[in-house]
Amino acid sequence: MKQIDGAAVAQKVHQETRQRIEALAARGIQPGLAVVLVGDDPASRAYVRSKDKRAAELGFHSVKRELPATTSQEELLAVVRELNHDPAIHGILVQSPPPKQIDEAAIVRAIDPNKDVDGFHPVNVAKLALEDPTGFVPCTPLGCIRLLEEAGVSTAGANAVVVGRSMIVGKPMALLLMRRGKGGDATVTVAHSRSKNLAAITRQAEIVIAAVGRPHFLGAEHIGDGAVVIDVGINRIDDPTSPKGTRLVGDVDYDAVAERCAAITPVPGGVGPMTIAMLMANTVQACEQLTK
Numbered sequence: 309m310k311q312i313d314g315a316a317v318a319q320k321v322h323q324e325t326r327q328r329i330e331a332l333a334a335r336g337i338q339p340g341l342a343v344v345l346v347g348d349d350p351a352s353r354a355y356v357r358s359k360d361k362r363a364a365e366l367g368f369h370s371v372k373r374e375l376p377a378t379t380s381q382e383e384l385l386a387v388v389r390e391l392n393h394d395p396a397i398h399g400i401l402v403q404s405p406p407p408k409q410i411d412e413a414a415i416v417r418a419i420d421p422n423k424d425v426d427g428f429h430p431v432n433v434a435k436l437a438l439e440d441p442t443g444f445v446p447c448t449p450l451g452c453i454r455l456l457e458e459a460g461v462s463t464a465g466a467n468a469v470v471v472g473r474s475m476i477v478g479k480p481m482a483l484l485l486m487r488r489g490k491g492g493d494a495t496v497t498v499a500h501s502r503s504k505n506l507a508a509i510t511r512q513a514e515i516v517i518a519a520v521g522r523p524h525f526l527g528a529e530h531i532g533d534g535a536v537v538i539d540v541g542i543n544r545i546d547d548p549t550s551p552k553g554t555r556l557v558g559d560v561d562y563d564a565v566a567e568r569c570a571a572i573t574p575v576p577g578g579v580g581p582m583t584i585a586m587l588m589a590n591t592v593q594a595c596e597q598l599t600k
């Protein structure tokens with residue numbers, strides 16, 4: 309069994325991003341990323357800190373806007389509109405999930421689609437379905453495709469099962485796997501937590517993408533011999549043996565599945581680091597397109 313090292317692939321992507329930033333600098337352009345956090349969810353705060361830190365390290369103009377948990381829809385919309393009009397900002401994202409009073413779909417729709425580096429705006433969803441390369445693809449599924457490529461996994465003609473149907477991962481993942489060309493051309497099945505006979509479906513797959521958001525949801529009985537498993541889940545569970553009392557696990561029972569699969573991503577250190585790497589790459593793409 310081969311473990312797919314997401315941290316190493318993310319470093320490779322960052323190196324490519326650095327080179328594109330240098331090419332922009334030679335034209336007197338600095339790409340700008342704005343990350344908006346509403347509220348004080350500790351995990352969201354940590355992800356936003358990582359994005360801001362990485363962006364600054366790579367040479368972006370990085371803006372972090374932290375708003376209180378009581379922020380109203382109108383106040384958040386005003387921030388988004390301001391960033392839409394800021395010429396120093398090429399990429400905007402609002403960290404998900406926002407607090408309950410926020411209508412997230414309306415906020416996503418308010419972001420200029422040319423700056424929507426999360427790829428959540430309906431214009432970018434449509435561009436993905438239309439296979440238009442000027443669109444932005446959500447960072448996590450884009451990272452999964454890159455991990456498959458770097459692990460030497462050919463998706464063309466392969467039987468791939470995506471478990472999960474979210475707008476952030478499952479749906480775009482299925483579209484990416486089925487699109488024409490590199491990283492695509494797969495035969496794709498989308499299953500989810502309510503699918504009947506899930507194990508019978510996933511056991512047929514040469515590639516399994518687990519994105520259900522439930523700890524250890526897929527066990528050995530779900531995975532066929534020699535399959536490649538990409539675990540998108542990041543679930544914090546209690547663990548009295550760890551110093552913090554908790555630990556991160558994926559949607560896949562790693563120890564049970566590792567014995568029979570050909571390759572698998574760990575959690576942490578698999579898909580997670582790729583999410584931030586692809587965000588940086590998307591932001592450079594936005595800057596390149598906006599300054600053509």
Ligand SMILES: Nc1nc2c(c(=O)[nH]1)N[C@@H](CN(C=O)c1ccc(C(=O)N[C@@H](CCC(=O)O)C(=O)O)cc1)CN2
Binds near residue numbers: 578581
């Ligand atoms: N606006 C967005 N919100 C959210 C997204 C997103 O793509 N856009 N994705 C997730 C959270 N996320 C980025 O925002 C993210 C999650 C996990 C990681 C990561 O590197 N995880 C590490 C473990 C980190 C830890 O120890 O806690 C790993 O898996 O190795 C990066 C980014 C939801 N919200």
